[in-house]
Structure formats: C-alpha cells, structure tokens
Amino acid sequence: MRVSIKDIARAAGVSHSTVSRALSDSPLITAETKAQIKRIAREMGYTPDARARSLVMGETRTVGVVVTTIADPFMAPVVQGIESTAYENGYSVILASANSDPARELAAVEMLQSKRVDGVIVTASRVGALYQDHLGRIGVPVVLLNNHSEQSGRYLYTVTVDNQHGARLATQHLIELGHRRIAYIAGPADHSSNAGRMEGYRQALTEAGIPFISDLVAQGDGKMDAGMRALPALMDLAERPTGLFCYNDMTAIGVLRAARQLGIDVPRDLSIVGFDDIAFASFITPPLTTIAQPQFEMGQQAMQMLLTRIRQSPDAPISDILIEGKLIVRESTRRRA
Amino acid sequence: MRVSIKDIARAAGVSHSTVSRALSDSPLITAETKAQIKRIAREMGYTPDARARSLVMGETRTVGVVVTTIADPFMAPVVQGIESTAYENGYSVILASANSDPARELAAVEMLQSKRVDGVIVTASRVGALYQDHLGRIGVPVVLLNNHSEQSGRYLYTVTVDNQHGARLATQHLIELGHRRIAYIAGPADHSSNAGRMEGYRQALTEAGIPFISDLVAQGDGKMDAGMRALPALMDLAERPTGLFCYNDMTAIGVLRAARQLGIDVPRDLSIVGFDDIAFASFITPPLTTIAQPQFEMGQQAMQMLLTRIRQSPDAPISDILIEGKLIVRESTRRRA
C-alpha cells in the first residue's frame, strides 16, 4: 500500500497538515517535531504524490515533446537537449511520437492536454500548417522547433535553424571551389525547411551570376532512398553537375551509395554537401562536408524558451530564435578539376 | 480558465455526476441528455483531467523510461518501439535520461515514483547491480532492458539480447573464414553485456581448439575513441591478429578510423566484426559485418512485458525474454589470405 501524509500523521500522532508543513520545511514547525516527522516519513518509505500536489498547485512541472520519430539521427540529440534542460529546471518530459500521422499527432496533443502539461514543444512536421488552430487552443505555451509557422499566434514561439543561411553557405562553398553546374536534391515539398534551403541555394547562385536551371533540382523527401533514386537522373543530364547540395545528410548518404554503384567517384567526379551534420556524417566515406546544426543546443534553447513562456505572463515579448548553422568542410568536396 | 465537469454541469443544468456518467458513456443515461451533455462539453472545449481521474482510478496509464542517453544510435529505435507499443495500448511515456550519473539515475526513479507511473523500463546501465534495491522498492513493475540482473526480484523482469550467443556467432564467423589469431576489444568492464560477449568469444575459440590469449583482449568502453586507442597496441603485437571482434559497432567504427590512419586495410589486413547493427553500420566503408539486434522489436517486447506485469497479479509467472541477434555479413570481413 502506498503511504500518504495521512498515514504518517497517524503514525506521528499529529494532523496531516502538520506533516505537510514539516515535509515542505515550513518555518512554523518546531525543529524537533519536524525532524521526527521526516524520520517517520523516511522509515515508511514515503514519496510525495505529484498528481495530488499538481492538482492544488496548478502546475505539473511536466512538459510534452511531440516528435515525428526519435529514431531519427537528427532528432535524438535535440530531444536530449530538451530533456537535459528540463531536468536541470525540475521538469520532466512526456514523449510522444506522431510518425507523420495526423491522427496520431492529434491524439498526442490531446493526451498532453489531459495530462495537463505546463507546455509543449513540437518538432519538425507540418503541425505548424495543419494543426496551428489546435495548438493555439491548447491553453499552454507551445514552442515550435525547426518548424516555421507563418502566423505565430499568441502561444506560438519558434526555435529554427536558418535554412536559407545554411543553404547559402553550402552553395557558396561549392561555387568557391569552382563549380558552376550545381544541383540540389530537395526535401519534402511541404516543409518550409525545404523552401528555405531551396531559396538559399538560388540566392547563392544568383549572387555568383550563375543561372538557375530547374533540371538541376531533383525531388526528394529527406530519406536515404530519395538520394539513391535522384542521382542517376542528374548524372544522365547532357551536362552533368559537378557539385551537389543535398537537402540533408541522409539524402547525401543515399547519393554516396548510388555514386559507388554507378562508379562515380566522390569528390573527384562530384562534390557533395549535406545538411545537419548528423553523428555519422564524419564516419562515412568520404567524410561528408555539411552544414552543422547545434542539435543539443537547439533542444536546450527550445526548452529554455518554453520555461520563460511558462513563467512569464503570456504576453511578455520574446523574439523567436534563429540559429545559424556553420559549414564543416570534410572530404566530400574538392576544387573542380 | 480550464473547464471542468462542474462547469459543464452548471451549463447543462444537471449534476456533475451526470456529466461524468454521460461522458464515459454510462448506460444509465438517457441518449438524449447524453448527446446534449456531449455537445456542451465539445462547445466548451472540455478535456478530461487525467491527474484527477488517475487519483481516483488508481492508475496513471503512464510508464517511465530510464535511459542513459537517447542520443545513442542504438537506444533511439528501442525507445521508439517502447513508445509505439505504449501508444497502441493507451499509455504514455515519461522519458528520463541518466547520463550514467548515479545521482541523476536516482533522481529519475524518484521523479517517476512521485508521478505515480504504472511501470518502469530501465535500459542498459549498471542499475541492475547498484540500484536493484531501490528499483525493488519502487512499488510498480520494472522491466530491465538489455541489462542482466543476477537476482531478479519480485518486480524485476528482463528483455536482453543474448550476448553470449551473438559473440559466438561473430567469432565463429571469423574462424570459418580461416582466422586463428582473433582479438577482442571489450566494452565497459562492469557491464554484464561485456561479460557475456567475452564469454561467447572464449567459447567459440575453445570449440575450435584455438587457445585463448589474454594479450589479444583490449580494454574498451563501447565508445568510438576506445576503438581508436585500442587498435595500435593490438597491431604492435609480435603476432598480429588477423581477425577482430568488437564489443559494439561504435568501437568498430573507431577501429576503422584508426586503421585508415595506420594504413591497415580492412578487410585485407584485418577482418572486423561489430555488434548491434546500428543504422549506420551499412553506410560506413567498408560496410560492417556485425550482429544485428532487433532494436525496435526489443522495445516493443519490453513494453509488452511491462503491460502484462501491470495487468496481471504481481506473482504471475513470466519468463524473461532472451532475444537472439543474427549475423549480418557485409564487407569488413573476408577469408584469411
């Protein structure tokens, strides 16, 4: 049987309110009885009931994290950053993955609502677009991570990587290496992150006076297979690209694989730049030149932002956080022959 | 302001118990008033309070997952399997990472206790050894994942990969390829998983009539750096090993890196077998021969086991689950020249 403060009160011969005060170190209690009560509590193996406490205190000290999947090399460190910062501030994390399934996403939000979390962090998905309404009505602060929403409502704040900036860095790097025919394998068409990277790519081209050629842009979805499928068509073009910017590292890894099968040497025949700098970008062959996103830190910042939203009045001003990635040059790019 | 069943009751002109019954589809309520109440509830944006409900129902439909870190390519899919099965059964997951820090591990357990989770899954760590007592006193079912505990107590059940079997497969594979000098780079000395893999390694050698040579066993810790540090010493031995079994894939990846620096060709000069089959084992060069563990399924099984423990009487018999990995032959091993 679980022991409650009433049980302790009975054992100590005092009222349950005295026990409550003693355990929360109220100055109103004699040092003597306080020690006595604490001893009994320890002996009986008492653990406070956070549910009951939260009911009267009006806060659960719990946040919800909605993620498409944690089995994603990019997301895991982000979640780690969130959990770590949460812990340091006395909060715990309820994790819900939605698997890009709208129904599950909705179920997750409802679950978090009924658990009365103090705030929610939603990571990359189309939530911003489709479920904005629902998220707005959730009644607690919501932070969107890596998910740009056009019309940030009253409860919506975002931590996003600067996609455009990163894509520009990547493309500029290829240009500086002498490449002129530079292809782009895109990510999911409905993600704003893809739009941002595409824009950065175009911008860098324009700045260098290189015409944008739509044939050099291949559709993709951010997964490895997309990279594998996209490469052959690009290499079949009359004028082959010599540089390639990929939506993300997973795509780039797929490209590397396809390149090996096609007998295309990277970086001799083709220079490749990824995006994300996932853990394994440096372990593959050749080690991947990419745009690093500080994943752990992004998680920390998102949680920090959520905490200030939770603590402040709901209309205190907070500017959204835009994190700049940086170029990591490894061995998948080289000067054009 | 949050709306409660009392608010709905007031709006509908009934008592709060009628509302409660109507919302839980009690057959005692007129279809008419039931519909009426449900409509009002929807209009007012009502969401049931899981805390209050759990207080009276005696269950939270929440489980805790303690992990050393999610930013671990092996753990992420496992957690995904847990979360997925939890969701399908109407449970949610509180995630706590302990970072191999005993204090944090303890804090995590206490937090989960106060949140009154219905059960806990603890993944790979020394918990089994050090905190067995504490976990036993937690008062709810505990499932240990990939963590062998010698003295499974009343509440402790385990889902473990068969380390010995996997290590035997790996070593036998090298032996069948003609290797006789086979080294082992160990994992954390205090992990039972390391003991199991070491034992499987010795067993395979013995079965093949190959003497065990302690010089061929290097210390490690399961991280990439350990693999990088261990290789030079092994290759400095008078009689170099031609085969190498690594505690896990991360160690093997470190070895591959060191090998490249030392000018050792894999698999020509050295055949390497890893353990885990993490997502990137097939992407590195050369693609790694390894022992695959069904991570997602392990998570599913652990959650399933926890669910039956939660539902059954606490002393119903459940045999621990031992999952056999299988050998995945890729390109890091070849017949001895």
Add this chain to the structure above:
DNA sequence: TTGTACGCGTTATCAA
C-alpha cells in the same frame, strides 16, 4: 434515470 456525498493526496486558509 439522476442527485448527494464521499474519497483520492495534496496545499492553503482560517481558527484556536
């Protein structure tokens, strides 16, 4: 078929 009253484990207010 519905309402009243109680309890779940806390904290907080008011008296004593």
Add this chain to the structure above:
DNA sequence: TTGATAACGCGTACAA
C-alpha cells in the same frame, strides 16, 4: 505552533 476544513477534478456507492 498546530488542527479543522475547504479546495483541486474526477468516479462511484448509495439514496431517491
């Protein structure tokens, strides 16, 4: 300094 009592939001035995 301590104790009764109310309140948080909900489910349910019992009475009507």
